[in-house]
Amino acid sequence: MSFANALRCRECNREYPLDPIYVCDFCFGPLEVLYDYNAMRAAVTREKIESGPLSVWRYADLLPCDPAYAVDIQAGFTPLLKADRLGKELGLRNLYIKNDCANPTWSFKDRVVTVAATKAREFGFEILACASTGNLANSVSAHAARAGLDSFVFIPADLEQGKIVGSAIYDATLVAINGNYDDVNRLCSELAGKYPWAFVNVNMRPYYAEGSKTLAYEVAEQLGWRAPDRVVAPMASGSLYVKIWKGFQELGKLRLIDSVRTKMHGIQAQGCSPIAKAWDDGTTAVRPVRPNTIAKSLAIGNPADGYYALGVMSETGGSALAVSDDEIVAGMKLLAQTEGVFAETAGGVTVAGLKRLAEAGEIGPDELTVVFITGAGLKTQEAVIEALTPPLTIEPTMASFEQALGERDEVSLQAANSAT
DSSP states (O other): OOOEEEEEETTTOOEEOSSSOOBOTTTOOBEEEEEOHHHHHHHOOHHHHHTSOSSGGGGGGGSSSOGGGOOOSOOOOOOEEEOHHHHHHHTOSSEEEEEGGGSTTSBTHHHHHHHHHHHHHHHTOOEEEEEOSSHHHHHHHHHHHHHTOEEEEEEETTOOHHHHHHHHTTTOEEEEESSOHHHHHHHHHHHHHHSOOEETTTTTHHHHGGGGHHHHHHHHHHTTSOOOSEEEEEOSSSHHHHHHHHHHHHHHHTTSSSOOOOEEEEEEETTBOHHHHHHHHTOSOOOOOOOOSSOGGGOOSSOTTHHHHHHHHHHHTOEEEEEOHHHHHHHHHHHHHHHOOOBOHHHHHHHHHHHHHHHTTOSOTTSOEEEEEOBBGGGGGGGTGGGSOOOOOOOSSHHHHHHHHHHHHHHHHHHHHHHO
């Protein structure tokens, strides 16, 4: 059984039962899960966690649902890679990559959906639904198939083809909307009030969001039960960024790690950067924007957790940055060419932000830094394909190969000479 005992408004602190609700009746503030940490502390140990399954369900005692209802496609416990080559490029000797490309549907969304789908099954829902920029749609579709539930996924009509196929393969009902994510989300909020469906990021949002904490749990465990000095993570709604911080705090509260002094850095795409803009302006008023960026998975112009993300930045001594589309593509290439990780555009955003932080001297060369890569690049090939070197096309002869190789080397030499 879960140690969750109530929902609590993040604004006025009013408490509610653990129901499929997400907003305070009194002040309209967002609800989050409240736990009995004293009881949890008595029950949870490092040894118990380490003996658990190699998935997010090793942290079942720290999640808001009954694992007896688990909808499990083996999300989580993804690699934490020591990024020596990328670190050398950036002058960082203690750099790690948390590679959530390795999840079952190739993004961190499997963490949040396994929790939301489990809670939906616990509540008795028969249909799983979501508003999505793509990765969430894929994960909801897969988890619904695993659970034997119907699914409806609502997406912007201009979504990358890889993400559309990644939902349709599970026989989800896809609804493509002529508008951006904020238009999609607004419609789903209305639909959640009419249809008895589990919208994972609407009426199930308090439970869904808790799945992101498992990123912090895993990183701390994989580092030998300690928190990093620095975190660099992408931001869309801001929820992932906020919940990573909450996860480290909870481990400290449960005495599973020492005190947490992690500085939290959040990165956005310049074409959709309302949180970073508010940070630069020194205000907590996050002004909505209309997204215009290749990083479609981060294209949320009205971020629900923006205010709380700014609070984490201030509390931890972190910061926010916005990077251009050109920097995003360069970040994707840099990560792939140094560490062999092909990330989607959100990963390019994060690496580009890391590069800026390193160049500005904001991250010390020996600080233990973890960069969160949240999705795989095969879903967003369109963003990077024109920036890649095309293949050598030859006849099946040695002479043709050597001629093509020589021509390529000549072009490379000319490019190097013109650059100097």
